[in-house]
Amino acid sequence: MDKKFLLAPMATLSHEAFRRSVQKFGGCDEYFNEMINAPSLLHKGRFEKFYTLTGDTPESQKLVWQITGTTAEPMAQAAQILSELPGIGIDINMGCSAPQIANTGAGISWMLKPVAETQNLVRKVKSALENCAKDGKTPSRLSVKLRLGADNFTESGFFSFTDMLVSEGVQQLTLHPRTQKEKFARALPRYEYAEKLSLRYPQIPIIVNGEIKDKKSLDYALKCAPHVNGVMIGRAAASQPWIFAKLKGILPEEKLDMLNFALDFISDVEKFQPPEFFQTRLQRFFAYYCQNFSFAGYFKTQMLNAKNNEDARERLFQYFEKCPEDRLKKI
Template identity: 60%
Template sequence: MKLLLAPMDAITHQAFRNLVGRFGGCDEYFNEMINASSLLNDGPWEKFYLFEGPEPQKLVWQLTDKNGSKMAEAARILAEKNGIGIDLNMGCSAPQIAKTGAGIAWMTKPLSETCDMVRKVKSALENAAKDGFKAKRLSVKLRLGDESYTEEKLHNFCAMLIEEGVQMITLHARTQKQKHSRPSNWQAVENLALRFPEIPVVLNGDVKDSVSFETAQKTAPHTQGIMIATAAAQKPWIFAELKNLIPAETSNCNEMQGLFDAEQLALDFIDDVEKFQPEVFWKTRLQRFFAFYCLNFSFGHYFQSQMLNSADNNDARKRLHEYFEKCPDDKIFKLKNC
């Protein structure tokens, strides 16, 4: 069973991936989605999306755009870099993405248009391999579809993807408008895996701890991986905790036998944000991280409010120190299952 870090906007950049790597990492890291048009136009921030650490051999590049030809051109650029694959975003349901024709819109466009896009991307990857670059896996991350979803429609759509060369599918088993308050349909993931045993099908949604992890495995035993999003944003060490629940797996909980300094971990993250993100992104990247991370602690909502209102990075460092001075019992954290 593979463990995968989900692509999350403004979160799964290298500074955050480094945190996950501190605890032994995961099997595959999906970077935050790259807009194909911006990449092709050599936008001012695009180079910051292209860092490959901490484990380039496990990195998957996710692409988004409304234009199929641009997706293919961008895929060719990424095919010449390190990493194991290119992932097509067909699951993002954020209105600002879907309304442009990107993300989940690819599941609602005429099938021929989506088919043409996938074919072009696959051809770009094959041509790069012919030119001597390492072959890249083509995968798709999608949802169940729009509110007219039926299992038959989903399976027909996935049959098209596989026919055009898609080699792995990750299913976030909610429809376009379903919120996270509604349970993810893990049975739909299992049914998809049974329908297409020739490729790996990965389950995404609602796995947040050892209990939900084991329940997901029991509900969808034919899936070959579990992708974790929000829970990893809150607990970058979640993969270390879950690895000990997989037969024959060993966890790298670190030299402190599962203990870590929560304040130092956050300080190191801020340092890495300054190293791997443009200054204009610093504030939003810290806000996105601390909105989740602070919830691990005794006075999580107070801590979260303090961090989200930091004036700048140095103020964030000061507020971190002040919190752990007031709550010293929160400073050293023990990982479960380690």
């Protein structure tokens, strides 16, 4: 397939330990990091360094650092700092509609504010990236991840917004084609809008995102948006870190040891996350990973109740002792 595969930014999930799980199967073309709050990064909070830990593998060159914030200046400064790290570039989060983000003026709010304010943000971030590209180096790529906008969005309003982004020098757009309030469980994303973006801006890559979880859903998204340059996958990569290899048709024949895979993930979390984050990181990952098993609901509850990493390991051993047939799986 000539399309790129991208790992979605997912708060508490898209970190180095999780990327390593994906990389075990050959990885993907771009890894979006979980969103990084710009003011917190600038204030050098106690945990901020863990958001940018990469472990320095060649795959780190494929990182995209997503920033979130409510005002332009700190976001431009954060973009500058992050552009010094390994990776492809900086992404501005204009799509997150979770109330705790959107209500503060971050995420999708950037699509709803007076356009001049968002234009100022893009301009500031772009110029920060250009100013810090030293010695004739190409500046880091600037991309934006967005939704369709408010529930009463109009097509003309949406395109005048994306026209502004592209004319300000945004070099890649990822569209999760749902409105602010459309939840995952509701209707399918409106993939045709990604197609419209591809035809409108042939000069930049357009990435489609949302509900792609297997060959059938991939084929459907690409049938609706055949000209997109890539496909971004979030939740399905958390339940099946091998999904990119599966969709590319390069999965190894042999069965996967699901217990050892999970144990490796916990060890990587210990390497790349602070102890204060262990519980949330494990809980979020296992909420998805446990979907692979015969007694998914029971297993998930067991893992969500783990008190610490040792307890999580113990619960893994117990599950596979009870259900040995789940341990070696053809994925």
